[in-house]
Amino acid sequence: MPDVVLKFLPLGAFCSYLPMKRRRRICDSLGVPISSLAAVVLIAGVSRAAGKPRTGTADQCAECYLAHQGFDRDVSSSRQFLQRSPTAPRALKMLGVALAGARRLEGQNRKFEHSLKLSPRFYLSLSDLAVSEFHRKGEAGTKNDFKQGLKHPPSDPPPNLFLVERYFGEKQFAMALRPYDQAGTRSRGNPRAILREARAALKEGNQKKAVSILALLAPADGSSHFAAGAMLAEAKAYAAAAREFGLARQTYKDPYAAGYNQTLAYVNAGNYSAAIGTANELLNQGHQTAELASVAATAYLKNGQPREAYNALRLATHLDPKNEDGYVDLCEISLDYDNYDLGLEIADLGLSHLPNSERLYLQRGVMRAMKGQFPDAEKDFAKASELAPNEVLPDISLGLLAMQTGRLEKAVEILRRGxxxxxxxxxxxxxxxxxxxxxxxxxxxxxxxxxxxxxxxxxxxxxxxxxxxxxxxxxxxxxxxxxxxxxxxxxxxxxxxxxxxxxxxxxxxxxxxxxxxxxxxxxxxxxxxxxxxxxxxxxxxxxxxxxxxxxxxxxxxxxx
Missing domain, CATH: 1.25.40.10 (Tetratricopeptide repeat domain)
Structure with missing residues (x-):
């Protein structure tokens, strides 16, 4: 059987080596859910070969018994081996782990502390003690234990992950980055750690560092790239977000969602030609949705292409005849270009599908006012006020119309009411x-x-x-x-x-x-x-x- 070694693993990774019953017992002993990636546990490497543990030193035997037997027997076995080697820090440490498995946390901590008295720089017990105190006392009094554990050596992931949780809880994002850098947890094999570190960098306002961290994500990890894009968009790093959503499109479970987000990120980044290109790619791939056509229209407008924007909005209203925003946006284009006849046509079409839209009544009222059709405009504004009595714009519109037509007393009455x-x-x-x-x-x-x-x-x-x-x-x-x-x-x-x-x-x-x-x-x-x-x-x-x-x-x- 190969030599037994001790190593720290995230709880989720550790559990993948054990039967479900053993997984639950370990998680229950630490008071954490089995899916938690922040929790950690100290385990002994287990020989792949079946059979009883070979003869070895007391601490090696304790490790093997811990791996092969139930925690209650582990406590008894570890005590026997400890009697043979009472000054072996690893034997004390293994008894501490066995006590943890048997839900005897206070006894566990005493063994860890005893181990540290024998060997103050025995970082495995330092780390275990910090993790145990974290679960036993919560947020109080564990940070110093973690800091001590981090000194020997800096590549130990578990205390680093716990310390990061502490710093995040205290909103000390710059400090949260240090354990990651020290422990080397940035790796392509740990996308959650990469995302967490990138978020810490964004919280510190360091977008450049966040982007460099996210570059470590595996290209085929669509879910992580999608999450990275959402994180960057939240931080208003839209160009970088568009890149992440573009990577996500290749393997993400919903390529349309990734593509739509990429289009929107391009618009927010001011890269309108890229947004138009991405939107057209999706539309040509069969993703004919009103929301995508509306975003494409926005990109066209901002890119100085009003005719194409108009066509995109007509597509949006065709795909979803009850898309109120599409009709309103079309009316606004008509207003911008003083094409009030076209605006009236669009408002009428929208109202045929949405007869209770106060926004469309307001738009039609404006078209009529611009054409000098003041009585009809007043009727539209009054209808909008009736449909939405809690909205302010109908009252303001009626008041402005009265001012424009020289009826100041009426305007004062309406605007005072507003x-x-x-x-x-x-x-x-x-x-x-x-x-x-x-x-x-x-x-x-x-x-x-x-x-x-x-x-x-x-x-x-x-x-x-x-x-x-x-x-x-x-x-x-x-x-x-x-x-x-x-x-x-x-x-x-x-x-x-x-x-x-x-x-x-x-x-x-x-x-x-x-x-x-x-x-x-x-x-x-x-x-x-x-x-x-x-x-x-x-x-x-x-x-x-x-x-x-x-x-x-x-x-x-x-x-x-």
Missing amino acids: ATRHPDNYLAQYWFAQVLLHSGAPPRTRDGDEVLAALRTSVRLNPDFWHARAELGKVLLERDEVDSAITQLEKAAALNPSASSPLYLLARAYRRKGDDARAHDLVARVSKMQTEERDALSRATLKHIVRDGTAGGPPELRRP
């Missing part, structure tokens, strides 16, 4: 303030105070909405609150450096403060711009507001 219904919506507050300003609300009056309150609320709800900050600065300036006005106008200008209106108002504010030099510089900047109003909400405000508000959320990755 602001009351939606106190936490920055657009509702902003447009309520706007309609009051259009109706001539003077500063320091009831209406003027409502304007100030609504604009402050809009800024609080969305600090990055520069229009609200610019209007708030203007109102504060009219109230002679110059310093506060400058604060808001400076922030508005920073949010949109190409906007001229905040700069013009800032020039007025600095001149009022007596800073003529600063005011002169700002006026000079404004004069260099092509047109002062190019940054303001355009005449087609209604079109842009509804387009942005009815857009669907970004597509999501497919999961395993």
Whole structure:
């Protein structure tokens, strides 16, 4: 029989050598599920030949008995051999393992500690003690034991894996990488360890290292490459994610899911031509799905190919006639190119399949408003409000339409109602303030105070909405609150450096403060711009507001 050797193995690998009954007993003794790859156990190498263990030293015999007999007999046998070699660290260590198998963890630990007294650098007992303490006491007081075990030698996987679990639990991701580097657990034979190490690198913000770690995955391991792609996409490393999904397509159980994710990752990475190519490959392979056609349309649009985008969206709506996003996206293309007749046709087609879609009623209302069909547009907006009374856009759209047609009192009524219904919506507050300003609300009056309150609320709800900050600065300036006005106008200008209106108002504010030099510089900047109003909400405000508000959320990755 070959010599018996001791070696650490992940519990899952160890169990593959033993009958199921023995696997369960070992896992139960450690208090871990049999499938856990983080748990470890110290085992003796077992001779492939049948028969009784050969004669040998006390610690070798203890190892063989542990491998061949039940744990209860192991305890008795190990004690007998220990009497013959009371100072053998390995014999003490084997008795500790036998006690663990017999669920006597405290006794096990005493034997490990005794072994360490005899040989302080006997790292096998250090590692066993740390693992045992981890299961007995949980998170408390085991990290130092692991650190000691790691010193002799650094290539021992089990304590490293346990220490990594500890560092991950404490969100110390840089520290979690060290045991992997020390133990050499990065290997093509351990994809879970590779994925875990790559995740630690991503948590540390080191995408380059994560990608280099993931390069160790076996090319044919489709499942691991798919998981790697999802991990990288979550970290917004989209180009690398696309590569991983591309590798996964070769062997993954669902090549369409991998290909769809690859297409989406390419879009997010800005590689639109690659996204188009991948989508067409999948479509030509028979994967005719509305979601894939919609992503392809997005890639075409961003690649400056609106006609191809339109065709892809028509395919999406053909494949899934109830695909609301497809109709809305088609309407948006029509709005972008001012093709309102085509937009009306698409909205009508969508409503024939989705008669209760408030988003499509809003889109059709905008088309009609752009064509000057205001009564019909108002009916569509009112229908959208009826279908979705909790949505803010129908109220805003009705209010803007009333403003555009000169019915300010009606607009005030509608937008006041919208602001009351939606106190936490920055657009509702902003447009309520706007309609009051259009109706001539003077500063320091009831209406003027409502304007100030609504604009402050809009800024609080969305600090990055520069229009609200610019209007708030203007109102504060009219109230002679110059310093506060400058604060808001400076922030508005920073949010949109190409906007001229905040700069013009800032020039007025600095001149009022007596800073003529600063005011002169700002006026000079404004004069260099092509047109002062190019940054303001355009005449087609209604079109842009509804387009942005009815857009669907970004597509999501497919999961395993």
